[in-house]
Amino acid sequence: MKDLIYLSYSEIKKKLNDGSLSSKDLTSAYLKRIEETDSKIKAFLELDKTKILKQADESDKRRKEGKLLSEFDGIPIGIKDNICITGEITSCSSKILENFRSPYDATVITRLKEKGFVLFPRLNMDEFAMGSSTENSAFQTSKNPFDPERIPGGSSGGSAAAVAASMLPVSLGSDTGGSIRQPASLCGIWGLKPTYGRVSRYGLVAYASSLDQIGPFSNDMEGISDLLQILSGLDPKDQTTAKVNPFESNSVVEIDWKGKKIGVMKTEEFNFSEDVNTRYLEVLKSLESKGATLVPLDFSLLKFAIPVYYLIATAECSSNLSRFDGIRYGLRKEGSGKLDDLYSDSRTAGFGKEVKRRILLGTFSLSSGYYDAYYGKAQKARVLIRKQYAEFFKSVDVIVQPTSPTTAFKVGEKTKDPIQMYQADILTTSVNLAGVPAINCPAGLDQNGLPIGIQLTTSHFDESKLLGYAKSLASLELCKISLPKEIP
Template sequence: MKEIIFLTYSEIKKKLNDGSLTSQELVSAYLERIKSSDSKVKAFLNLNADKILTQAKESDERRKTGKPFSEFDGIPIGIKDNICIRGEITSCSSKILENFESPYDATVITKLKEKGFVFFPRLNMDEFAMGSSTENSAFQTSKNPFDTDRIPGGSSGGSAAAVAASMLPISLGSDTGGSIRQPASLCGIWGLKPTYGRVSRYGLVAYASSLDQIGPFSNDMEGISDLLEILSGLDTKDQTTAKVDHFDSKSVSTIDWKGKKIGIMKTEDFNFSPDVNARYLEILKSLEEKGAELVALDFSLLKYAIPVYYLIATAECSSNLSRFDGIRYGLRKETSGKLDDLYSESRSAGFGKEVKRRILLGTFSLSSGYYDAYYGKAQKARVLIRKQYADFFKSVDVILQPTSPTTAFKVGEKTKDPIQMYQADILTTSVNLAGVPAISCPAGVDQNGLPIGIQLTTSHFDEVKLLSYAYSLSKLDLCKITLPKEIK
């Protein structure tokens, strides 16, 4: 039964539906894997095994009576710690919400419950989704299953690591500036950021409201397409969701590369590691041999993506996190002084260093006399970046580039230099600023056995094309990857 955990998502779905596997068998195998391996990976913040097994038992009973909720009934899924589940702690890996129990379900959770998925909360993350390595969690640092001396990426590091360590076949994360795609790349799995407005954000604890988007991780492509179909759609509880044609996973298919125009970047303009650069060029050569036309794009505006992103994101985080004041809910530090002391002491004790840094930067950029000089200019630059992507897709079918400039770095390697850490997101943040969809696909490993990811991007709400290209890319031998069976 141990081999169950190494099945792909699509194999698990097939076995559950043909009756050769029960949800209880599957869930028990994953719980055993977590028990033996999560002390090294640290993907989970807590786990109620009895509650999880009860869900699995209920699913099996539904199938036994011929009344499953859906073809997905009984499939385990991990949930990032900033997505609300009624009756569960939703702490955002922060001390300020350490004991906060959500009174309601996020829209994505409601949709998954209707299909019968078995929930495995809570997956570790950078505090309030602010980070690129999961080292900013208030509780623990998650590790990369390929090498536990290295980070899994962030902020959705726990969600990515759980799938890469074969503790789960699929999970949910959130992506504000690369927080799904970057850890997916560093952990050798699939990770999708949908078009902004495709998936409801209701019940996602906000970091930067104009950038955040919930999306899936999976150990194969089918998990990504199935989850996107389930999660997407207009939501009256979230006015930023868009009324567009619903995504249909059955429309995803392989494409013929011949004649397709692939947008690429000039590698000499970016500081890619030698292995990442070599793999990118190998993939481009392979696609060219299949008849694709490679079109070099002008990514000159990309150098502004990091400063623009961190001005807009921190301004929004300053506003969103103002609600955590020690009065309404969350951590409260009793004081005998003034009301301002209560605010100050509660927030000082509850927020970590990186969250405080971003609140301060955002508050400064929104302050009188500096708004136009910083935040206002950043918003104008964002419009230019969005326009640049629109221009790109007038001349190419899809953009293909590395997801991360390097493979996973070592724990502690960049924590003393925030700017160096921010640069880890240089290839992902512009996608969030433009609001377009992008997916990170496994692209083999480097000479040290560490995963490399390739990012594909298409125009707004063109996820069918995006996933069709990603599915076709996965057929290349260069992109094959095997997840680690032993966690060392």
């Protein structure tokens, strides 16, 4: 029973469908693993074992009666705490929504339920998805399974840590500026940020609406492609979803690198750690030996991605979070009886330091006299970044670069310097600004036994090719990685 938790997603899917494994046995094994290890990792904010086992029992009953909902029926999946599930608390790891129960399902949850997945809510995150380390959660700091003294990344740190610690084979996160790819990199697993508009955002509590995108984590490639197929598609409840050809997981085939043009960065222009830089150059050398041509790209605009991203994201967050006022829902602090005091007291008590910082920055950049100088200028720069990616893909097939400039840093190491923390997203934010898809691929361990990730990026709605390149990269020996069986 214990070995079940170490199966890959694809092995789980096969065993469930050939009848050699029941959903209840698998789910029970994961629940036992969570019980044994989550005190060290703190990936989960809450876990209702009765509800979870009931879903598994129902799946096994359907299988016995020949009424399976899909080939995915009975597969456990973790859900980040900002994705709404009917009747479940959706707190976004914040005090202001600590007791809020969602009255409806997010579109991605509806699609998972239709396929028979066993849902495991609620995975910890940075409050309202604002952070790069999961240290901004109002309730707990999640830890990295490779070294619990280090962060798992953020904001989807709980979702990544749960998969890396073999508590689940797959999970869902959200990515605004790297919040799937960066924790996937630091935890040694797969993580995909789809093209903006590929996956519905209906039921995802908004941070920055023009940047947010739901995506999957997995312990193998097949989990990524299957989940993208299930989650993606036009949604009448979200007018930002795009009417494009549906993604099909069987369209993903390993791509031969011979003759392919790979966009690469000049490493001396960015402050990569020595281990990350060395592994990146080793990967490029290996791809070159397989016949690929390396094409240096001008990433000079990337240096502006952080300020552009934080101006746009904070402006949108100040607008989106204005609804949490102590009146309609959420925490209410009543004192003097004055309306302004109710707003102020409720938001002061309900929001954490980082959320307040971003609301203030966003409100300032949108204020009269500063809008054109800051927010307006950032939007113009965003257009330039989007155009630059379009130019890139006229000359290269795929862009290959590190996902994070460093491996996982220690808990508390960067909390006193928010600017240093923001720089951790320098390689991921431009992807969200451009709206293109990108995936983190595990690329082995550094000399301290910490995971390194490589990010692949292709043009809009070209996920089939993106995952094909990722599948090819996974076959490189230097990219092999084993998840920790015992948590230190």
